[in-house]
Amino acid sequence: MRILLIHSDYLKYKTKSKTRIAEKIEDDKKEGLYENALVVFTAVEKEDETDMDTVVENAVNEIEDVFGKVGAKVVAIYPYAHLSSSLSSPDAAKKILTNMESKLDENGINVKRVPFGWYKSFEVSCKGHPLSELSRTITTEKVVIEDNKVVVTPVAESEFYILHEGEIVGTDEFSYAEDDFKKLVEYELGIMKSSGEEPPHVKLMREKKLADYEPSADIGHLRWYPKGRLIRDLLSAYVYNLVTERGAMPVETPIMYDLADDAIRVHAEKFGERQYRMATKNKELMLRYACCFGAFRVLSDSFLTWKNLPVGIYELSTYSFRLEKKGEVVGLKRLRGFTMPDLHTVCVDIDQAMDEFDEQITMCKQTGVDLDVNYEVIMRATKEFFDENKDWVYSAANKIGKPVLLEILPERKHYWVAKMDFAAIDYLGRPIENPTIQIDVESGERFGITFINSEEEEINPIIIHCSPTGSIERVICSLLEKSAVDKKDKPPMLPVWLIPTQVRIIPIAERHIEKSEQVAQLLKNQNIRVDIDDRHETVGKKIRNAGGEWAPYVIVIGDRELEEGPLTVNIRETNEKLSMKIDELVLKIHNETKDMPFRKLPLPVKLANRVSF
RNA sequence: GCCUCAGUGGCUCAGGGGUAGAGCGAUGCCUUGGUAAGGCAUAGGCCGGGGGUUCAAAUCCCCCCUGAGGCUCCA
Numbered sequence: 001m002r003i004l005l006i007h008s009d010y011l012k013y014k015t016k017s018k019t020r021i022a023e024k025i026e027d028d029k030k031e032g033l034y035e036n037a038l039v040v041f042t043a044v045e046k047e048d049e050t051d052m053d054t055v056v057e058n059a060v061n062e063i064e065d066v067f068g069k070v071g072a073k074v075v076a077i078y079p080y081a082h083l084s085s086s087l088s089s090p091d092a093a094k095k096i097l098t099n100m101e102s103k104l105d106e107n108g109i110n111v112k113r114v115p116f117g118w119y120k121s122f123e124v125s126c127k128g129h130p131l132s133e134l135s136r137t138i139t140t141e142k143v144v145i146e147d148n149k150v151v152v153t154p155v156a157e158s159e160f161y162i163l164h165e166g167e168i169v170g171t172d173e174f175s176y177a178e179d180d181f182k183k184l185v186e187y188e189l190g191i192m193k194s195s196g197e198e199p200p201h202v203k204l205m206r207e208k209k210l211a212d213y214e215p216s217a218d219i220g221h222l223r224w225y226p227k228g229r230l231i232r233d234l235l236s237a238y239v240y241n242l243v244t245e246r247g248a249m250p251v252e253t254p255i256m257y258d259l260a261d262d263a264i265r266v267h268a269e270k271f272g273e274r275q276y277r278m279a280t281k282n283k284e285l286m287l288r289y290a291c292c293f294g295a296f297r298v299l300s301d302s303f304l305t306w307k308n309l310p311v312g313i314y315e316l317s318t319y320s321f322r323l324e325k326k327g328e329v330v331g332l333k334r335l336r337g338f339t340m341p342d343l344h345t346v347c348v349d350i351d352q353a354m355d356e357f358d359e360q361i362t363m364c365k366q367t368g369v370d371l372d373v374n375y376e377v378i379m380r381a382t383k384e385f386f387d388e389n390k391d392w393v394y395s396a397a398n399k400i401g402k403p404v405l406l407e408i409l410p411e412r413k414h415y416w417v418a419k420m421d422f423a424a425i426d427y428l429g430r431p432i433e434n435p436t437i438q439i440d441v442e443s444g445e446r447f448g449i450t451f452i453n454s455e456e457e458e459i460n461p462i463i464i465h466c467s468p469t470g471s472i473e474r475v476i477c478s479l480l481e482k483s484a485v486d487k488k489d490k491p492p493m494l495p496v497w498l499i500p501t502q503v504r505i506i507p508i509a510e511r512h513i514e515k516s517e518q519v520a521q522l523l524k525n526q527n528i529r530v531d532i533d534d535r536h537e538t539v540g541k542k543i544r545n546a547g548g549e550w551a552p553y554v555i556v557i558g559d560r561e562l563e564e565g566p567l568t569v570n571i572r573e574t575n576e577k578l579s580m581k582i583d584e585l586v587l588k589i590h591n592e593t594k595d596m597p598f599r600k601l602p603l604p605v606k607l608a609n610r611v612s613f
Numbered sequence: 614g615c616c617u618c619a620g621u622g623g624c625u626c627a628g629g630g631g632u633a634g635a636g637c638g639a640u641g642c643c644u645u646g647g648u649a650a651g652g653c654a655u656a657g658g659c660c661g662g663g664g665g666u667u668c669a670a671a672u673c674c675c676c677c678c679u680g681a682g683g684c685u686c687c688a
Contacts, residue, residue: 196682207624215661215679271688289688325614328686414688433687509645536645544649558647570648577648612623612639 001048001055001096001139002083003062004041006124007070007132011037011078013114013122021090022117029115037112038063038072039124042100043083044093046259047139047269052092056099059138060107063100066134067109075104077113078122083135086259086277086284090117137273160189161406163379163397168406178402183429184376185405192429200427201480202331208549209613210476211332220329220336225613226602227500228476232339234498235472236316237597238370239341242468246363248312248343253294255319259284263447264293270414276321276336287321291342292465296447299346299463304451309461310356312345316472332477333432339472345464346444348453353439353462354392357418360466361399364422364435367469370596372495373478375422375434380407385417385439396420415442422470424478427485432478434470483550491572496552497596500603502589503530504551506542508558516557519567519582520605526586529601534608547572553585 014031040063048055067075077097081087088096094116104111114120126132162174162185171189176182186192205211210228214221224232240250257264260283268275268286276287288294295313304311319337328334345360347353368375377400379393386393386408397404419438423431443449444460453459469475483492496502503523507516516532523530533542539556546554554570561567566579580588604610 194683198681202681213680219679274686274688322687325686327614327616327682327684330681334687416688506648508647511645538644538651539647541650542648547649554648556648560647568648 001045001059001137002043003059003136003138004080004083005063005066005134005136006039006041007066007072007127008037008039009125009127010035011039011076011122011124013078013120015115015118015120017119019117019119023094023115025115025118032076032112032114034074034076034112036073037076038067038070038074039076039078041078041080041083042097043079043081044088044096045084046086046088046265047272048096049088049092050269052096052099055138056096056103059100060103062136062138063104064107064109070132074110074112077101077111079114079116139272158410159408160185161408162403163394163406164403166394166398168394171405174403176403178376180374180425181376181403181405183425184378184423184431187429187431188378188405188407195428197428199331199333199430199481200484201333201477204480204484205332205476212613218336219326220324220334222332222335222337222473230500230599230602231476231494231498232472233599234597235469235475236318236339236341237599239316239367239469240314241597242363242367243312243314243341243343246312246359248314248345250314250316251295251298252315253291253298254288255317255321256285256287257293259286263296266446267292267443271322274323276323288317289320289322290340290465291315291317291320292344292443295342295344296443296449296463299344300447300449304346304449304461306348306451306453308346309451310345310347310352310464312343314341314343316341320471332473332480333426335471335473338474341467341469341472343464343466343468345466346449346451346461347464348451348459348461350389350439350441350462353464354389354396356464357420357437357439358396358399360437360464360468361396361420363468364420364437364466365400367435368422370495371469371475371479373424373434373475373482375424376405376431377402378405378407378421378423379418380409380421381418382409382412384412389418393418415440416465417441424481426478426481432470432474432481434467434474434478436465436467436470438465440465491547491550491575493550493552493572495596496589497593497598499550499552500529500601501531501546501549501551502528502593503553503555503585504546504549505530505532506539506546506554506556507532507534508539508556512557512559512562515562519555519557522582523586524605526590527598528586528589531601531603531605531607534606543570546570553589555585 010033012033063075077100079093079097097113097116101111101113160171161168162171171185208227209225210231211222211224214223244250259265259268271289275289278285295315298313317340320340321337324334324336329336345356347356379397381393397406416438419436421433422435423433426432440463443463449461450458451461479494486492505516505520507513513534520530520532533545543554552572555567566581569578569580569585571578
């Protein structure tokens, strides 16, 4: 429910004509004049229908609070549909508005309600003091009043443990050997102190010309420059290969959905206000915040039998949209538009889901190796699930090979009963939630997904949600944060398969450019991204610039190299100058990029021709 | 969304009611060179946007936008 509160000198209204949904009214309600009134313009929304009593209660509390503060004489409830683009049914609205009226009345407040469903003229004279114009969003969340303060009803709290080598211990009793794990636990338990610094990846993503803010879009939507786009493409190809090799089938589904579809609406409403919504002429649409919608619709329209299962449907959501709060959006870590690899695996039952989950743990772990990022892991389960499947939870945690934080939730709040979150730890010691695996026990039924079991019965399957890397943006975030950590004791780098310039060739004088081009062509033919710094600068400066671009290999070509023979190659990682033949360099790079995807350099080979972004 | 702080050339920043500044970068010229910044010159600014105060606003005040930190949140 949305309300707009106006403290007015007076409200004056007059009914003009009925709409189809008009309520019946007595003649004395056809017009009205209320002086010193707190006018409550109210739009009742779809989600309010799920818990009308709570909405009424919350709204009444809010109104009474403001009423008391501004010292108005009367509350005038004014139905005003234009505050929301997601309206409830007229019947529900009428009921809620009437209930608000009687509740306020019971509490001894002089309350009037302006008729619903009529075209009306009105005049309102706003007093204009600081509290005279307020808007509020009222939700179905239960609140209690305590010491005059509104407090969200405390839900029973989660319990936290550490699982390690088959043992379960309290978070206090565990002796933390690994720094990153300790940070993760402190963060999860809310005992980490903030340092107040800016995370380094934000500066890096701009400095390295990967991505930048786009002030002309909404907050949290980025522009990507060629180098950033290249890395995104490589990561996308990487995940595609990873999941298809394990049998998943890629699909592509729409980015927006019609809220008239019940299953879509219920699933969407769980996400509350954090959605982008748009109204077209006849439809109320939402932008997807994950691939679930499309995947579930594909699955519910497919014929599945127990022989097919488990089966995976994969999509890379370019983009998913979440209307995160302004203050929460930061760099690559938290965006309003992001790209999420999303794998949905249909399983016949919870046992098969657990087996499949085990496979996916292996897959998620592998991404940490391929990306060269350290993950710390949190396993979460509802109390009920944990009690029934203790052995499996222990063994799943054991697959991580190091301590795992375990959260046990007293009851199921979400669609999942068990999940595993993999987090990289940023420069400031805070987790970046990346891969995730979740066992979903709810969506199969909600979206009408069924399979035929061996007894020819139609059954709702268990579905596993998995993002093997987490969002592409967060992967890049983790890589940049890691480089900032590394900077303390070694040169910051990206994995060789991801860095835009793998080999930088520096000709000393113009007469060395031709030879540089020949070397570049040989490397290019071997699927290596190579470029030539042909600018009129000193060798020292070009070396410095190559370092600034994190080029892992730099070759200087001068008179000595004009003859056939070995090249001198600067190796960034070790800061060595090695004499090697081209073939040796090719072999070294191929070894380092083995089994990883390749894309060509999306920039002019010669630096003199490049646009500077 | 709330609280605090910030926005001056492409970048990093100085200035602080009365000619708009520096370094880096860019461009041009000189230098044709051997491993982390060669020299000289030039261009580039509605001082985030809009209102107000003032003879005069980049500077003071108000609103908005954008960014940072914190709070909250991340299904």
